[in-house]
Amino acid sequence: MTTATRSEFDQGIALSPAGPGRYAGELGEGWQIGGGVNGGLLLAVAGHALSLEHPEHPDPVSISGYYLSASVPGPVEVRTETVRRGRSLSTGTASLHQDGEERLRVLATYGDLDAQAGEVRTSAVPFEMPPPEECIGVEHAPKQLIEQAxxxxxxxxxxDPATVGWAVGAPSGNGCIQGWFRLADGREPDPLQLLLVADALPPVTFDLGLPGWAPTIELTVHLRARPAAGWLRVRHATRNLAGGYFEEDAEVWDSTGRLVAQSRQLARAPRG
Structure with missing residues (x-):
């Protein structure tokens, strides 16, 4: 990617001022999964609007999105409101509207991740898996998966080959999918991209033998640090599917081995 070429992700979350606290954007065709636009991309669009509202606090620290209805490619408007603007943190809401309907409501706290880059005390360690060149690329994905995603x-x-048995009709039943992630056009990761990554892997229900679209009800992402350049190591896992819903927990580690984001979402299980 040359410096003159804007990443597809940057195009996907691009916004223009449309009045006080309002921003206009366009959801592209290339971000669909199942019946709508990917929830992580939508969270990044709303998150971008909040970044623009308080540039002194540009980074989401904690952001929660409630998905009210499916979004489709086409124009969108994001409406923001600042709830509190402090010295180190700002809190605001954002709502994404399309075709006269609210599709997503967000509540988030923003800060400056560079100001928090010092002390780290953690017992968390990156999970093990083969290097990227020994893992299974998208080019090997089942045709029907690409058609719906x-x-x-x-x-x-x-x-990770150990978590893709579902692709050949042999799901492990463990409810875990993990792998290496980067954007195809080479754009390096940043905090807004981490919102996409938190919802980027195939649904963990695939590993439970339940193929199909798993629409997100709610997604919360905690950002712990600004990611370093290079591959991201991502794991999605679930422990409980009940009443037609399941939780999906994610960890995102950067190329230096630092845990840069954690998330949990509640999603509806695929319908048979």
């Missing part, structure tokens, strides 16, 4: 063509995603 156009956004996979935007990714350079390499899944």
């Amino acid at each position: 156009a956004l996979l063509e935007r990714f350079d995603l390499r899944l």
